[in-house]
Structure formats: C-alpha cells, structure tokens
Amino acid sequence: MTRLTINGKEFEVNAPAGMPLLWVIREQCKLTGTKFGCGISQCGACTVHLDGQPIRSCITPALSTEGKNITTIEGIAPNPDTLHVVQQAWIAEQTPQCGYCQSGQIMSAVALLDANPNPSDEEIDLAMSGNICRCGMYGRIKSAIKRASEALQSSTPNPIIP
Amino acid sequence: MKKWTRRAFIGAGVLAGGTLVLGIAIRPGNRASKVAGYMANEGEAMMNIWLKIAPDDTVTAIIPHAEMGQGVHTALAMMLAEEMDADWSKVKFEEAPAVKEYANYAVAKGFIAGNAEFPKFLDQTIDGVFLTAVKSMNFQITGGSASVRFTGQQAMRVAGAAAKAMLVQATAEKWGVPTGELSVKNSLITHSASKKSITFGEIAPEAAKFKVPSKPKLKSAEEFTLIGTSKPRFDIPAKVTGAAIFGIDVDIPGMKYATVAASPVFGSKVLSVDTSIESKEGVIKIVNLGNAVAVIADGYWQAKTALNSLEVSFEINEKNGSSQADIVAGYKAEMDQALKEDNLETHLKSGDVHPVFGKASQVVEAEYQVPFLAHATMEPMNCTVWVKGGEAEVWCGSQNPLGVAAAVAEELQIDQEKVIVHNQLLGGGFGRRSETDVILQATRIAKEVDFPVKLIWSREEDIQHDVYRELGISRMKAVLDDSGYPLAYQSQFIFRHHPPEAADIPYEVPNQLIRYSSPSSLVPWGNWRSVDHSTHGFYSESFIDELAHTAKMDPLAYRKKLTASNPRFQRVLDAVAEKSNWTSPLPPNWGRGVAIHHSFGSIVAEVAEVEVDQSGKLKVHRVVCVADPGIVVNPDGFIAQMESGIIYGLSAAMSGEITIENGAVVQGNFHDYPVTRMADAPKIETHILASDNPPGGAGEPSTPVIAPAVTNAIFAATGIRIRALPISKTDLNISIQPST
Numbered sequence: 001m002t003r004l005t006i007n008g009k010e011f012e013v014n015a016p017a018g019m020p021l022l023w024v025i026r027e028q029c030k031l032t033g034t035k036f037g038c039g040i041s042q043c044g045a046c047t048v049h050l051d052g053q054p055i056r057s058c059i060t061p062a063l064s065t066e067g068k069n070i071t072t073i074e075g076i077a078p079n080p081d082t083l084h085v086v087q088q089a090w091i092a093e094q095t096p097q098c099g100y101c102q103s104g105q106i107m108s109a110v111a112l113l114d115a116n117p118n119p120s121d122e123e124i125d126l127a128m129s130g131n132i133c134r135c136g137m138y139g140r141i142k143s144a145i146k147r148a149s150e151a152l153q154s155s156t157p158n159p160i161i162p
Numbered sequence: 163m164k165k166w167t168r169r170a171f172i173g174a175g176v177l178a179g180g181t182l183v184l185g186i187a188i189r190p191g192n193r194a195s196k197v198a199g200y201m202a203n204e205g206e207a208m209m210n211i212w213l214k215i216a217p218d219d220t221v222t223a224i225i226p227h228a229e230m231g232q233g234v235h236t237a238l239a240m241m242l243a244e245e246m247d248a249d250w251s252k253v254k255f256e257e258a259p260a261v262k263e264y265a266n267y268a269v270a271k272g273f274i275a276g277n278a279e280f281p282k283f284l285d286q287t288i289d290g291v292f293l294t295a296v297k298s299m300n301f302q303i304t305g306g307s308a309s310v311r312f313t314g315q316q317a318m319r320v321a322g323a324a325a326k327a328m329l330v331q332a333t334a335e336k337w338g339v340p341t342g343e344l345s346v347k348n349s350l351i352t353h354s355a356s357k358k359s360i361t362f363g364e365i366a367p368e369a370a371k372f373k374v375p376s377k378p379k380l381k382s383a384e385e386f387t388l389i390g391t392s393k394p395r396f397d398i399p400a401k402v403t404g405a406a407i408f409g410i411d412v413d414i415p416g417m418k419y420a421t422v423a424a425s426p427v428f429g430s431k432v433l434s435v436d437t438s439i440e441s442k443e444g445v446i447k448i449v450n451l452g453n454a455v456a457v458i459a460d461g462y463w464q465a466k467t468a469l470n471s472l473e474v475s476f477e478i479n480e481k482n483g484s485s486q487a488d489i490v491a492g493y494k495a496e497m498d499q500a501l502k503e504d505n506l507e508t509h510l511k512s513g514d515v516h517p518v519f520g521k522a523s524q525v526v527e528a529e530y531q532v533p534f535l536a537h538a539t540m541e542p543m544n545c546t547v548w549v550k551g552g553e554a555e556v557w558c559g560s561q562n563p564l565g566v567a568a569a570v571a572e573e574l575q576i577d578q579e580k581v582i583v584h585n586q587l588l589g590g591g592f593g594r595r596s597e598t599d600v601i602l603q604a605t606r607i608a609k610e611v612d613f614p615v616k617l618i619w620s621r622e623e624d625i626q627h628d629v630y631r632e633l634g635i636s637r638m639k640a641v642l643d644d645s646g647y648p649l650a651y652q653s654q655f656i657f658r659h660h661p662p663e664a665a666d667i668p669y670e671v672p673n674q675l676i677r678y679s680s681p682s683s684l685v686p687w688g689n690w691r692s693v694d695h696s697t698h699g700f701y702s703e704s705f706i707d708e709l710a711h712t713a714k715m716d717p718l719a720y721r722k723k724l725t726a727s728n729p730r731f732q733r734v735l736d737a738v739a740e741k742s743n744w745t746s747p748l749p750p751n752w753g754r755g756v757a758i759h760h761s762f763g764s765i766v767a768e769v770a771e772v773e774v775d776q777s778g779k780l781k782v783h784r785v786v787c788v789a790d791p792g793i794v795v796n797p798d799g800f801i802a803q804m805e806s807g808i809i810y811g812l813s814a815a816m817s818g819e820i821t822i823e824n825g826a827v828v829q830g831n832f833h834d835y836p837v838t839r840m841a842d843a844p845k846i847e848t849h850i851l852a853s854d855n856p857p858g859g860a861g862e863p864s865t866p867v868i869a870p871a872v873t874n875a876i877f878a879a880t881g882i883r884i885r886a887l888p889i890s891k892t893d894l895n896i897s898i899q900p901s902t
Contacts, residue, residue, distance in 0.1 A: 016443070016444075018467075019461075023462055023463040026411075027419070027461045027462065028461075030413060032407070032410075032411035032413070033403070033404015034404070035408075035410075035540075035541070036410065036462070036542060037540055037541075037542070037621065038621045038831050038832050039620060039621055040621075040831055040832075040833070042832035042833055043540070043832055045540060073404035074403070074405075077403070083402070083403070087402040087403065090398075090402040091402055094394060094398060094798055094799075094802065095398075096397075096398055096401040096402065097231030097232070097806055098539075098540060098541070098587070098588060098589050098591075099231060099398075099400075099401030099406055099408075099589070100540040100590060101540045102401050102402060103404050106402060124840070125840050125841040126841070129839045129840050129841045131839075132540070132832060132839060133540070134538060134539060134540045134810065134813075135540075135590065135806045135810075136805060136806045136807075136813075136838065136843070137805065137806065137809075138809065138838075138839075138840040138843035139805060139843065139845065139846055
C-alpha cells in the first residue's frame with residue numbers, strides 16, 4: 001500500500017511500480033475531475049499540482065509522488081462555498097464548451113498565476129500551450145486568465161459564485 | 163408553425179391525467195412507466211412531454227438533446243421559457259431519457275431533408291413519411307446543427323406557448339374573466355382590473371385539465387424578451403470544479419475496466435491471441451472479438467499494460483493493405499474512368515456548360531484535394547456496459563442515445579425495452595459520438611462477464627480506428643465572359659454523403675454542371691463537423707477566389723457582384739468588409755482572404771489575416787467572422803460556437819491529415835496528429851447579423867469557411883495557391899517556390 005496526500009487528505013492506494021498517478025487519482029481515489037486525454041503528456045487534460053508545480057499525471061509514476069502534496073481540480077477552491085478566483089473568472093467568461101479539457105486548463109492557469117500574477121499575452125501563450133482544447137476556446141481561456149489576474153491584483157475577488 | 167402537426171407534438175405523448183396526482187399516465191399502455199419515473203417529485207404536474215411545472219413555480223424543460231458544449235440545454239430552455247413568459251431564474255432542465263417518447267422526429271425531418279422547404283400541400287405526407295422513418299430508425303440525434311432549428315422551433319416554443327395558453331385558460335375559468343383580460347409575465351398571471359394574480363405553480367394542477375391547444379399562437383420576433391439575450395449556460399459551473407460527469411467518469415459499483423486493440427488494418431481479423439497472461443496480477447480476462455482483442459482488468463492501466471504485452475497476430479490481407487499514394491491514384495483513376503464512361507451522378511444541371519466550354523477563350527481549371535481527418539474529441543472513446551441476464555444498462559456520452567439502445571438490443575438479441583441508456587456529458591462530439599461502434603464493442607466485451615465493464619480506448623485507438631472525413635477531390639472548370647464573370651461552372655467531385663446542398667454555390671452562373679462519383683474505399687467514413695460542407699467550402703470558395711484573381715478583380719467585390727440578387731449574402735459581405743477593414747493596407751508579407759458559405763441555415767463569412775515570413779512561416783493573426791443565422795437564441799453561446807468551429811476547422815486546415823500505410827493509419831496521437839494550440843490561435847472577432855428568419859445552426863457553419871479564408875489570404879500574401887490541404891504540406895518559402 002502507498003500513502004498519497006491529495007487535496008490535503010491521505011489516501012491508501014495500490015500503486016504498482018510504473019502506474020501513473022492519473023489512474024490512481026481517477027480510479028482509486030475517485031477524483032474524476034482530472035482527465036485522461038492522450039497518455040503521453042501531449043494534451044494537458046491530466047494536469048495536477050505536485051507541491052504547487054503543474055505536472056502531467058498521465059506520465060508521472062504514482063510512487064514518485066509519495067510524501068508530496070498533490071492538488072487536483074477538486075482541491076483548489078479556498079472553501080466549499082467559494083470558488084477559486086480562476087474558476088470564478090472561467091464562469092464569468094463562459095469559457096468551457098464541452099468542458100473536458102477545462103480541469104487541466106484551470107490547473108495550468110492557477111500555476112501560472114501563482115508564479116506570475118500579471119502575465120503578458122506571450123507568457124500566457126507559453127504557459128498554456130501544453131493544454132489542448134478541441135472546442136477551441138483559447139480566446140476565452142486567455143480572457144479568463146486576464147480577468148483572474150486583474151482580480152488578484154485588485155484583491156477584491158470577483159463576486160460571481162454559481 | 164407551418165411544420166408542426168398534431169401527430170408530431172400531441173402524438174408524441176402529451177396529456178397529464180388531469181389532476182395533481184403523481185405518476186401521471188402518458189399515453190396509457192405505451193411505456194408510461196418509464197416516463198413516469200421522471201415525474202417522481204411530489205406535486206408536479208406534467209403539462210406536456212416537454213416540461214413540468216412544480217408548485218414552487220420551477221419550470222423544468224425536458225430536452226431530448228445531448229449536451230456536448232454547444233449550450234443546447236440552455237438555448238432550448240430559453241425558447242420554451244420565452245413562449246411561456248416564465249421567470250428565467252426558475253427554469254431548469256433535464257435531459258430526456260432515451261425512450262421512444264422523445265424520439266427526435268423534428269430533427270430527423272430537418273436533417274434528412276436538408277434545408278428544403280416543403281410546399282404546404284405536402285406537409286401531411288412528408289410528416290407522415292418522416293414520422294415513420296424516425297420511428298424505425300429510433301432517432302434521438304444531436305447533430306446537423308439541428309437542436310435549435312428543429313426541436314427548438316417545432317417543439318420547445320410550441321410546448322411553451324401551449325402551456326401558457328392552458329395556464330391562462332385555467333386562470334380565466336377560475337376567476338370567471340375572459341382570457342383576453344389576463345396578462346402574463348415572469349411566471350405570474352395577472353388580472354389588472356381586479357388586481358388579482360396567481361403563479362404558474364398555483365394554477366398548474368388546474369391547467370392540466372384543459373386540452374392542449376393544437377396550434378398555439380407563437381410570439382413574433384419583436385415580442386421576444388428572453389430570446390436574443392445572452393444567458394449563462396446551465397452546464398458551465400460544474401465544468402470548472404471537476405464535478406461534471408462525462409461518460410468516462412461514471413463509477414458503477416463492482417465495475418472493472420477494459421481496453422482494446424483492433425486490427426491495425428481496416429477489415430482484417432485476429433488470427434491468434436496468447437491468453438496465458440490472464441492469471442497475471444490485475445488481469446481478469448482476454449476477449450477475442452474477431453477483429454480486435456480486449457483485456458479486462460482491475461484498472462485501465464493494468465488492462466493497457468497487459469494489452470501491450472499481449473502476443474496477437476492479425477491477418478495480413480493483401481486486398482486491404484493499400485497505402486496513401488495507391489488510394490489517391492485509385493480515386494483519380496476511378497474519376498477518370500467515370501468521366502470517360504459518362505458514369506457520373508448529377509447533383510445540379512442548369513443551362514448547358516458544353517457549348518460555352520467549346521467556344522471559350524478564358525477557361526480556368528483547378529483540382530483541389532482534402533485529406534482524411536480524424537475527429538480527435540478531447541474525451542477518448544469510452545462506454546460502460548452491464549449485461550445482466552436478459553437486460554443491459556449502458557453509460558456513455560452519445561449524440562444518438564436511442565441508436566445506442568437499438569444497437570445494444572440487437573447485439574444482445576433482447577427487446578429494446580430491456581436496455582437502459584444513461585446518457586452523460588460528451589467530451590466533444592463533432593459527429594464521432596453519433597456512431598455506435600464503440601458501444602457495440604463494449605457490449606461484446608461486457609457480455610463475457612457478469613459485472614459492469616468500462617471500456618476506454620487509448621488515444622492511439624481513437625486516432626487509428628475512427629470513422630474518417632473522406633479524402634476528397636474536386637475538379638473544377640469555369641469560363642469567364644469578357645467582363646471577367648463566370649458564364650459556366652463545372653465540378654466533378656468524390657464523394658457525396660450529406661447534406662446534398664453542400665455542393666451548391668451561391669453565385670449566379672447561368673450554366674452549371676455539378677456531378678460526382680463514389681470510388682470504392684476501404685477507409686471507414688463518418689460524419690465530421692459540417693460533413694460535406696467541410697470539403698465543398700474549401701473547393702468552391704478557393705475556386706471562386708481563383709476566378710476573381712484571374713479576372714483581376716477584388717475577391718470580395720467579385721463575390722458581391724455574383725450574389726447581387728441575394729440580400730442576405732449582400733448584407734453579410736458588406737458587414738465582413740467593414741468589420742475587417744477589407745481595403746485598409748497591411749504590412750509587407752501579410753494578406754487578407756475572404757470566404758463565405760451557407761450551411762445548416764446560417765450564412766457565415768470570414769476574413770482571415772495572415773503573415774508569411776521570409777522563411778515561409780505562417781501565422782494566422784486575426785479572423786473576422788460575420789454570421790447571419792436568423793433568430794439567435796443565446797448570442798454569447800452562438801458566438802462561442804462560431805469561435806469553436808473556426809479553431810476546429812483551422813486545426814484541420816493547418817495540419818490535419820490522416821494517412822494510410824499498408825492498410826493502417828500512420829498517426830496515433832497529438833504529436834503526429836497536431837491540433838491548434840493557444841499560441842497559434844488567431845484573435846477571433848464574431849459579429850452576428852440577426853434577423854427574424856428561422857434560427858440557423860450554430861455548431862457547424864463556421865467550420866467550412868476558415869480553410870479557404872486562410873488559403874485565400876496566403877495567396878494574397880505570397881501568390882502561392884494552396885489546392886491541397888493541409889497547408890503544412892506546402893512550403894510557403896517564396897524564395898524557393900515560384901507563385902502558381
């Protein structure tokens with residue numbers, strides 16, 4: 001048995017050598033917000049944070065994450081009644097279409113803004129180009145990142161709560 | 163409503179039992195129990211099959227379409243609420259269950275018949291024919307950009323208007339006043355003279371006693387208060403928290419996982435498979451499906467790892483083993499042969515092109531080619547099936563849930579009533595999820611065991627065993643008159659699927675001959691976003707651009723002149739010229755290209771601005787999109803669909819290509835089937851020219867236009883004419899390539 005810390009909670013999982021973190025999160029921890037898209041680190045749908053850094057869980061062995069803090073889309077909201085400022089911006093811009101890639105997009109965006117609260121267009125392109133959206137909502141994703149960035153600077157969170 | 167009949171609506175199963183009693187019978191004796199399951203809440207009265215009104219005024223729209231991100235649930239609910247004058251904040255939706263009461267008659271009629279308008283006297287006959295066709299085909303399809311156009315116009319609005327009429331009637335009787343003295347707003351019915359008012363929820367049980375009016379009066383466009391305003395989509399909040407459940411996310415107690423490897427060569431069989439690893443840790447069963455091998459295991463990764471190590475031999479079939487160059491050469495040879503033998507199907511013949519070609523001095527000819535394309539939905543193909551005795555349950559995200567039920571029933575040789583389909587959110591459809599191949603495969607695997615099995619395809623399986631947009635070719639020929647406009651237009655193309663009008667051109671050319679043939683093909687075909695429009699948009703909008711340049715005329719003005727008698731086209735072309743600053747100067751190495759196409763009831767024009775640098779590197783900077791879709795229900799949702807269709811079409815135009823070697827697909831994942839990413843995405847500006855024409859489609863009409871807009875812009879920038887997609891196959895370095 002392996003112990004993983006996901007969204008601040010301890011999980012006992014069965015992770016044979018080589019099993020990617022993605023499948024442990026989805027099938028054993030039942031956190032299905034993190035998505036399978038390509039299996040080879042090409043699309044970004046499986047993005048989670050490992051000690052705050054964005055990683056592709058589809059190629060990261062679960063065993064290598066033992067003792068570290070894993071954060072998934074289910075774990076970024078500050079509390080159950082309030083969404084993360086990035087999630088709020090995503091709703092305000094009506095960003096998702098089919099929505100399948102959006103957990104990964106949001107995780108990449110949160111990591112970007114944590115590291116760089118006021119990114120330029122080029123910095124956004126660079127940080128987000130590992131995340132594919134087949135519905136092509138790139139313009140809205142970029143607008144939402146800028147909206148979240150403004151909200152972070154003004155320190156008065158956008159009040160939109162679903 | 164000219165296309166609405168009693169059979170289409172009331173015959174679909176209306177009528178509450180007339181009281182506030184639970185479990186109201188709908189068409190008693192006809193599977194009432196399944197629908198009754200959706201009436202489980204205390205105090206709900208079912209006004210008709212499309213909506214429920216609860217005592218707390220909550221109006222629930224029951225919507226027979228799958229949500230794949232196109233915002234259909236929101237748009238259809240808006241159409242219903244508009245006619246009801248319901249308080250939008252109290253409107254909810256439920257997706258209709260996959261039972262025949264919700265069979266999508268309206269969609270089938272629109273989809274199969276294209277945009278044809280029927281003469282009035284034929285209405286009854288056509289309705290009868292289509293109703294029968296739909297029942298036998300079990301349609302409940304989301305596709306053809308049809309949800310708003312057909313279900314919305316023909317069912318949701320009528321249902322809303324009928325419900326409102328019944329609520330008003332019931333109120334009038336209760337208070338003893340004429341219906342004309344009552345007004346309705348925000349789910350409240352008011353009699354201003356007596357200052358009395360009553361809510362929808364209060365009067366609903368009494369309203370259920372009234373007969374559903376067969377032809378309720380619908381609002382005119384000027385009376386709309388909700389349609390035409392942007393409303394947040396119902397499906398979005400759950401998609402930012404990870405709570406949204408797609409087909410791949412369902413979790414059934416006792417469920418195991420499977421993955422599959424089909425024979426790489428289309429149509430070839432499994433010769434042998436080594437099943438000795440069944441005893442290995444985590445592996446439960448190896449299933450030989452005849453043309454594929456599946457592994458059932460404790461998890462996807464265990465199944466995939468076992469599959470990778472499995473020794474399987476597939477039949478090598480000489481007949482199916484052709485490669486890309488052979489396929490293209492074969493198609494062209496068959497086109498030549500068809501022409502030689504005059505063995506072509508005629509799509510359109512007007513006037514006579516032959517005498518004009520015979521005498522012509524200025525003839526323009528060009529051959530265009532488009533590649534095989536995969537869909538590559540973000541969510542890989544998957545389906546969960548539980549076969550238990552003579553029954554089955556299915557969990558999947560489908561554009562065609564009734565087709566799923568029918569396919570599973572047939573495979574298991576059980577009655578369709580014994581198949582329950584739980585439709586989930588779709589992680590992209592684009593036509594791929596209207597197929598049932600994956601569902602059938604999952605059923606064949608699941609029937610080997612007694613527990614639920616979730617089949618998940620790898621991305622490689624998804625790319626290599628898709629149903630593909632065809633490799634298409636069109637040979638075009640035109641004759642220009644002395645003033646530079648076409649006197650004759652001819653095209654010979656392969657293949658024709660649907661809708662047939664995709665091959666039409668909007669341009670006024672007196673002599674036209676459009677013909678096609680269908681060479682034999684081993685590559686399976688499937689609906690791909692905008693279907694035949696995706697090929698013809700490129701052919702005809704490239705060719706008209708070539709004609710304009712041959713005539714040394716401005717390509718936009720040329721299109722305007724040739725659509726002079728079509729006011730909708732004139733308006734769209736004027737708007738796209740203005741919004742794109744069509745005539746303003748551009749930096750060196752930049753170019754603008756325009757294209758316009760009418761599909762699924764919407765006219766869309768796009769102007770692309772591109773830059774091709776000295777090394778040949780292409781950047782699409784900006785796309786201006788102008789759409790005339792008639793009535794627009796949810797403008798922001800419509801704009802999002804235009805943006806989506808443009809990026810989807812751009813991905814294909816820039817680099818999308820599936821190739822075949824020795825009978826198998828070469829590409830396997832996003833590294834060799836690349837798609838547009840954020841850094842390559844142009845700035846898109848969409849402008850809607852709404853009118854009170856019937857609503858046009860949203861999900862598809864922007865896709866066919868983007869490829870020719872970009873290639874026409876490349877020509878403007880470089881003089882290089884791209885006649886074969888994807889663009890990435892052409893070296894745009896002008897220093898090494900002379901202009902064509």
